[in-house]
Amino acid sequence: MAGGSAVPLRRAHGHRVNEALLRVLVPAVIDVLVRRGADFAAAEDAVQDALVEAVRVWPDDPPADPQGWLVTVAWRKFLDAARADSSRRRREARVEDEPPAPGAAVDDTLWLYFLCAHPSLTPASAVALTLRAVGGLTTRQIARAYLVPETTMAQRISRAKRTVSGVRLNQPGDVATVLRVLYLVFNEGHSGDVDLAAEAIRLTRRLAARIDHEEVAGLLALMLLHHARRPARIRADGSLVPLAEQDRGRWDTRLIAEGVDLLQTALARDRLGEFQAQAAIAALHADAQTAEETDWPQIVEWYDELVRLTDSPVARLNRAVALGEADGPRAGLVALAELDPALPRHTAAAAYLHERDGDLATAARLYAEAAASAPSLPERDHLLRQAARLNARVDG
Incomplete structure (x- = not known):
C-alpha cells in the first residue's frame, strides 16, 4: 500500500467491517510497530496492508482481539517488506528477537499527533498525514473531502511520510502546532462522505484524553x-x-x-x-438569547486579549466589527481603517459597518466588491444578495 492508496471498507458481496473501529485502532497499531523498530512510513504502509486483509477476513471470521489481530498481521507485513529490501534487513535483525506479543500494545498515540504536525511539514501535508495516521481515514476519503484527485493526495501523503520517516521525538512536541493542524481540519467543514468538522472534534477529544493542557x-x-x-x-x-x-x-x-x-x-x-x-x-x-442581547463590550475585551496574545490581523479585523457593535459603526470604521485593506473579508466588514452607519450606496458597492474575492460560492452568493438588497433600497 505504499504511496497512500485507499483502503476499501466494503466487500464485494456487501458485508461491512466496523469502519469506526478500524479508524480508532489505526494509530494504536502504528504506534506498536514504530516502538518495535519500524520507521513511520514503513509502519503506516504495513498497517494499511493489514486493513485490506481485515476487510477481506473479518466479515466472515471476526477476531476476538481486533487490535491484536491487526498488530500481528501488520508486523508480518512489515517483516515481509523488510526481507525484500537489503537495506532493511539490518533493522529487522535488531528487532526480530522481540516477539510480536500483540496483547502488549499500549494505548498511547499522543506522539503521533506531534509527529504528524512536525514543523518540517507544510500545513496541508500535516493535515493530510494527521487524517491518515491519527484519524484512520483513507486517501480516497481525504481527497474527496479536499476536492482534489486521489493521486494528488496520495503524492502529498507520501511526501509527508518520507519527511517524518526518520524523525524521533525525544522531547515533548509542540502542542500549539498540533492544535493549529486540528483547527485547520475543523475549519474545512465537510464535503463528500467525510465530515471534517466532526472528525476534528473526534481527534481533539482523543488528544484531550491523553494530555492535560488548557489550550487543548x-x-x-x-x-x-x-x-x-x-x-x-x-x-x-x-x-x-x-x-x-x-x-x-x-x-x-x-x-x-x-x-x-x-x-x-x-x-x-x-x-x-x-x-x-x-x-x-x-x-x-x-x-x-437574541442577537440584540449579545454582550458586545465584553466581546471587545476578549478580542483585546486575543490581539495581545496573537497580534493577528484577522483578530484585529474581527475586533473592529465587534467595536462597531459595541460603540457604534463609526468607531468600527475607524478601527478598520488602521488595517490592511487586502485582509480577507476586510471589504465585507467595511460594507457591513457602512450599512450600519446608514451609507447604503457605499455599503452596496463594497458588498459587490467583496463578493468578487469571496472564498466560497455560498459566501459569494450571500454578499451579492446583500448588495442587491441595498441597491433596491437606494433605487427605490
Missing part, C-alpha cells in the same frame, strides 16, 4: 461552541444565514453546555491562550 481544552470548547450553531447556519436552499439572523432554537444546547464547562475549567487555570480567548467569544455569542 480551549480548542475543544471552541469547536463544540461553533459546531453547536451548525444546524442554523444554512437554509434549505444552501444559502448562508448570518449569525444575527440564525434561529437560536436550532442551536445544540448540549454541545454549548459541554463547551462552556470545558472553557470554564481551562480559564480557571489562569494560563490564557488564543483558543481559550476565541472560545470565550463564542461562548458569549452562545449565551445571548
Whole structure:
C-alpha cells in the first residue's frame, strides 16, 4: 500500500467491517510497530496492508482481539517488506528477537499527533498525514473531502511520510502546532462522505484524553461552541444565514453546555491562550438569547486579549466589527481603517459597518466588491444578495 492508496471498507458481496473501529485502532497499531523498530512510513504502509486483509477476513471470521489481530498481521507485513529490501534487513535483525506479543500494545498515540504536525511539514501535508495516521481515514476519503484527485493526495501523503520517516521525538512536541493542524481540519467543514468538522472534534477529544493542557481544552470548547450553531447556519436552499439572523432554537444546547464547562475549567487555570480567548467569544455569542442581547463590550475585551496574545490581523479585523457593535459603526470604521485593506473579508466588514452607519450606496458597492474575492460560492452568493438588497433600497 505504499504511496497512500485507499483502503476499501466494503466487500464485494456487501458485508461491512466496523469502519469506526478500524479508524480508532489505526494509530494504536502504528504506534506498536514504530516502538518495535519500524520507521513511520514503513509502519503506516504495513498497517494499511493489514486493513485490506481485515476487510477481506473479518466479515466472515471476526477476531476476538481486533487490535491484536491487526498488530500481528501488520508486523508480518512489515517483516515481509523488510526481507525484500537489503537495506532493511539490518533493522529487522535488531528487532526480530522481540516477539510480536500483540496483547502488549499500549494505548498511547499522543506522539503521533506531534509527529504528524512536525514543523518540517507544510500545513496541508500535516493535515493530510494527521487524517491518515491519527484519524484512520483513507486517501480516497481525504481527497474527496479536499476536492482534489486521489493521486494528488496520495503524492502529498507520501511526501509527508518520507519527511517524518526518520524523525524521533525525544522531547515533548509542540502542542500549539498540533492544535493549529486540528483547527485547520475543523475549519474545512465537510464535503463528500467525510465530515471534517466532526472528525476534528473526534481527534481533539482523543488528544484531550491523553494530555492535560488548557489550550487543548480551549480548542475543544471552541469547536463544540461553533459546531453547536451548525444546524442554523444554512437554509434549505444552501444559502448562508448570518449569525444575527440564525434561529437560536436550532442551536445544540448540549454541545454549548459541554463547551462552556470545558472553557470554564481551562480559564480557571489562569494560563490564557488564543483558543481559550476565541472560545470565550463564542461562548458569549452562545449565551445571548437574541442577537440584540449579545454582550458586545465584553466581546471587545476578549478580542483585546486575543490581539495581545496573537497580534493577528484577522483578530484585529474581527475586533473592529465587534467595536462597531459595541460603540457604534463609526468607531468600527475607524478601527478598520488602521488595517490592511487586502485582509480577507476586510471589504465585507467595511460594507457591513457602512450599512450600519446608514451609507447604503457605499455599503452596496463594497458588498459587490467583496463578493468578487469571496472564498466560497455560498459566501459569494450571500454578499451579492446583500448588495442587491441595498441597491433596491437606494433605487427605490
